[in-house]
Amino acid sequence: MRSREGEEGDRRTYFLLTAKGGVGTDVNPLAGANVYLNGEWKGATGADGQAEIPLRLGRNYTLLLYRHGYQQVTGRISVDKSGEAREFVLAANNALFKVDSEPSAASVYIDDEPVGKTPLAGGKTVTLGFHSVRLAYGEDYRDFFEVMEFTKKEEDRTGERRIVLQKDFLKLGERARQKGDIEGAIKAYAAAGREHPDYAEARRRLGDIYLDDKEDYDAAIAEFETVLALPENQQLIYKQFAVTFTNLGHAYCEKGNRLVASDRDAASSQFAKAIKALQTARQNTRFFPSAEYDEAVHDTYYYTALSYHKLYLLTKQPAVMNSASLAWREYFDFFPKKLEGIPTFVQAREAARRYRDQIQEQ
Structure with a gap:
């Protein structure tokens, strides 16, 4: 009976392979090195750089060691005693990384080093x-x-290929806003161009300023819609922008309030748009940023109910009244406990009670 590779009678035979990788004398155990004998894969080294490779004693084999990023090792091997140890060093395939920046004198970290x-x-x-x-x-x-x-011997990011560092417009805008310089904050956020990595967040913060500080609801709506029109935000790939639907709904609701006395049809349209945006927000509350989660949940339910309420007062449609009544009930059911006792939200809750009572009297 012919024995299988790595067996002598009833006994398994192998050699202990140790692979190390690095440059010169700076070598360390190399995990994931693939081991081939006579062109057949026999295993890969573990975290300690070692592997027990089965073979028949006294037989000559062609050995190949391969790992991506290192020069492969080839040679002949024959083992006379099972468990015999053999060590191999794979030289790292290196690239020379040259880099400059604008401005210069930036600290460089590679793999956090x-x-x-x-x-x-x-x-x-x-x-x-x-x-x-x-x-x-x-x-x-x-x-x-x-x-x-890194795929070639030299990666040159100097000269025309130098790395141009972007201004931190979020930091500049936040600094100005904390000082009460609203116009300075607007200028900073607006300076982030379409190709800037913080473009979406800068436009979102612009929308917040127009909504909360300037009460310019048309400008707020334009900024929020710009953010949400970005393909990655339409699909909510960047989940942090889910709360922007809440802010957009809030802005539509405020615009509707301004139009009630002068253009009832236009006001109704704004309240309907508010409801649509806020419904999307409600479906994605799990993605609201943790730092503003409770406030965002509150505003989502509050402005949903308020928009239905105002729309009912304009249309007097029974279905809209039912939706408003349900929305106010949900507002109280989902009122975040952490906001109880905070003056702004106490006032909002008192207003909500008056609105709810008004609906119930219809």
């Missing part, structure tokens, strides 16, 4: 493959962060 400041004209050696790269200048500039794939 500081490697110097720009310009790194002499370059920094990195292994081929994926690495996180972060540049931090501080002051009024946004950190640059990107996971880069």
Whole structure:
């Protein structure tokens, strides 16, 4: 009877392979190194860089060790004693990473390790493959962060390919707003162009200013709709913008209130738009940012009920009255406990009771 590979009679036979990887004398256990004998895959090294590779004693094999990002090792191997240890070193395939930035003197981090400041004209050696790269200048500039794939011997991000750091318009706008400089905050947020990574958040904050500070509801609606029209936000890929539907509904509701006396049809249209936006918000409350979750939930239910209420007063449709009555009931049912006792929300709750009583008297 012919024995299978790695067996001698009833006994399993193998050799203990240790793979290390690195540059020069700076080597460490290498996990995930694939081991082939005579072209057949026999296993891969574990976290400790080791693997027990089955084979027949005294037989010659062609060995191949391979791991992405390292130079493969080939050779002949023969083992006379089961459990015999063999060690191999795979030299790392390296890339030379040169980088500069605008402005210069930004701190450079590769895989969270500081490697110097720009310009790194002499370059920094990195292994081929994926690495996180972060540049931090501080002051009024946004950190640059990107996971880069190094696939060639030199990656040159200097000269025309230097990394241009973006102004941190969110920081500038928030600083101005905290000082009470509303116009300065508007200017800062508006400066974030379409290609800026904070574009959507800057426009959302602009909308908040127009809604809460300027009471310019047309401008607020325009900003919120700009944010929500972005393809990634239409699909709620960036879940933090779910609360923007609440703010949009709030703005439509306020605009409707302003139009009630002068244009009842236009006011009705605004309340209907508010309800539509707020219904989307209600379906996505689980995505509201934790820092403003309770306030956002409150506003979602409050302005939903208020919009139905105002729409009923304009249309006198029984179905709308029923929707308003249900919406006020849900407002009280879902009122966040953490907001109880806070003056602004106490006042909102008192107003809601008056509105509910008004509906019940119809």
